[in-house]
Amino acid sequence: MPAPKEFLDYVDDQADAFIQRLSEAVSIKSVSGDAAYRPDVFKMSDWVAKQFRAVGVEIQQVEIGNHVMDGHKLELPKVVLGRLGNDPRKKTVLVYGHFDVQPANLSDGWSTEPFTLSVQPNGQLVGRGSSDDKGPILGWLNTLQYHYENKKELPVNLRCCFEGMEENGSEGLDELVERESKPGGWFDGVDCVCISDNYWLNTRTPVLTYGLRGITYYKLNVSGPSRDLHSGVFGRTVHEPMTDLIKLMSTLVDVNGKILIPGIDDMVGIADEEERKLYEALDYSVQDVEASAGAPIALSSDKVEVLMGRMRMPSLSLHGIEGAFYGPGAKTVIPAKVSGKFSIRLVPPQTPNNILPLVKAHVESEFAKLGSKNKFELEELHGGKPWVTKIDHWNFQAARAATKAVYNKDPDMTREGGSIPVTLTFAEALGVNVLLLPMGRGDDGAHSTNEKLDRSNFIEGTKLLGTYLYEVGAIAGK
Template sequence: MLMLAVFHLFFLLVTQASPLDQVLKYIDDHQDDYVKHLKEWVSIQSESGDPLKRDKVIEMVHIAGKAIESLGGSVELTDLGTEELPDGKMIPLPPVVLGELGTDPNKTTVCIYGHIDVQPARIEDGWATDPYVLTERNGKLYGRGASDDKGPVLAWLHAIEAVQALKQELPVNLKFIFEAMEESGSKGLEKILSEKNATYFSNVDYIVISDSGWLSSNPALTYGTRGLCYFLVEVQCAKQDLHSGLYGGVVHEAMTDLIALLDSLVNSTGHILIPDIDEDVVPLTNEEHLLYKTIEFNPEGFKDNIGATRLRHETKEDLLLHRWRFPSLSIHGIEGAFSGPGAKTVIPAKVIGKFSIRLVPDMDPNKVNRQVATYLSQVFAERRSPNKLRITLNNGSKAWVADVTDKQYVAGRRAISRVFGVEAELIRGGGTIPIVRMFQQTMQKSVMMLPIGGAGDAIHSQDESISRDNYINGTKLLAAYLAEISQL
């Protein structure tokens, strides 16, 4: 009798489980299938920056489109035209995948963005295993694209499939936009967004992106990213390289000028020396500052992880503010200078210095460009050098920040609480993800970054990975988000 009573109790618990509970259990039960699916996607070397692998990138586009169709969605592969290579050869740009699943006018419509191209990866670069063979080791799934961004894209598709497998009705209408040129500047994507804004995207209520990661072991929502201005500073002193024994001491060397210009940009504390560069930075409020106090972040662990001997700031709050909330300037390299092993007594005829400024709200790239050009021209003039100076803004994009009280962030926080049993950390990103602002600016809709990747996933680096826990629980999180956003 006791066994029968226990059985009946178990039966009641199972049959009374909520639809979302059933979906979460289904995801747990099928996690090996999801890992196998990720292995298939990782095996495709969809490196958008390598013209010789363009066929693999296009193959990945078709696979992603078929995955949406397998869920019952309609798919349009939108042509982006061609791309001209440095040698003048024209090659096709991979199409953008536009998918749609559900058209109920009484439901919320969520647009999911992801990218299916990857950064280059070779085992000789220092990978422990073949980057295009998904390898599970110590709870982590190693492979190029596992975290950025094939794993998260698949997590969305698996979350939807789990709902359908249980014969449940999807709580929202879905639209998909998957691109395959994100790692190469999202060429052609902004044009597609503008052209389709009044038609395909007209009924979208929310846009959600999972192309980012957590800061710590705690799940997070990303509500801001910094913008970027990337500059080239070119100095030319002669028509060809010169021998230092014959010409050293008699010409104004381009390298000397360039070093002086680069040294004038930032001081040893990291303060940017360009006048008024931060005059448009939105003041930090007390309410915003409090957000940084609750974030889990270990300065000592961070320092040790990157191998630095000392950081510029000591407290957690100051470090995070300078990573996310304040502008920064970094010098990246000098083109044209001798950099190989051994000695070479050459005076370069032309050198190009490369540096960037990470922008924060409300800095404008065009204004920053004028400020940089004016300042460097003045520094150069004070040197009384006869050399030629050219300053070029290679690319510029504004920072992005969202309203964390928006309904979508409420849904994201509830979903994280539901799946992980903890409160979400609200974080910013120090890097630049132009697509986020592109969506917000073009479509004028709420955009949220809902990451499932971990803090140590090594995206863009050797041994990129995503933990099995993040991959599977992340799939649950995305399913829970769809349920939560449908109720707001």
């Protein structure tokens, strides 16, 4: 059951009004990571609540407590919960989005005022939050407006969860999701989840995303002298913590990305021909990766290897050293205590818990081999599990059919290299299938300067979200 032609026509007719409303949303500086903008995030929560109420959605704005940021105790922005429809014959779809944004200043290098949506001649809608994640939230709103104004019933029951702290760790959200997923909770009865908060691989082909990597973050602490030492007086008389740490860090990963900690890469099976074909089929080239990185530095000229490196393999990155000299110029001190930071992106069946003993055994054995008299300890900072779901689920079938209907193309089926922790929270709390259905393109620059959403992605994307609901509805009716 594709979406009715009236809906698609309505979206085209209203395009300019929809863009005008996106411009209003962008003008609210809902930066969650800066205490000074917290009132704007509150304002944004109210704005979203009001907009969805205006199209017939029952709304609850939920207080989720306080937190401390930059030394200030701050109230967390209210989560906007929405509810529309309770027909037991229909599927119940939960949609998620976030109305907070990354910081942005003209002086960072924006070509236009970041909080004033600028409609470019090439169709780009430039402004902070246009793509991440106000555009997608408005995609749902646009769809609901058609049904409200035209007194059409939605093909599904809808539940909404829009938060204002995503760019700052989604503080307070996990507890709310777990609470509302219980019997009698706001999300009780949800059959599937749809999150629109990631991107196409490229600028051409729509995407459905079925996996995310997890992460685990470590500190290697090496300490020796009781204070920083003069390298003239102590050089070649004592064990230097930096020398030990650099040796240790050099045993973690090779230049080609292979993880040298025994057992970690081995947890992931080798891709067979069939699985390789999934990556071969993606509309993404090594040149796309290099264009995105800004330099010809891909680990391989084999597209499948590069894409699997991002999507189906763990990765280990060395981030830096705390306690050593880091400024410009030439300081000659021997640092007394240094901490090397690295993280591992995880894929199933890896979890922070099952990776830790491997990391610990390796670094402790490597440190022992050094024979240094300095002290060493491994510290685990934080972590999150990876997520991969089944793409043959009806939720994905509906999204695939909707993509085909709107874009006349099969979507690329992707896994993301990064994390969207709320995905796993929904999957585990509700026990239902979760789909990531992005609206924007790979070059939207979500956390960069000149963030944009293409007009066609906003308008066709609105059609995609609406059509997806019709496809889910059709499945329920089968």
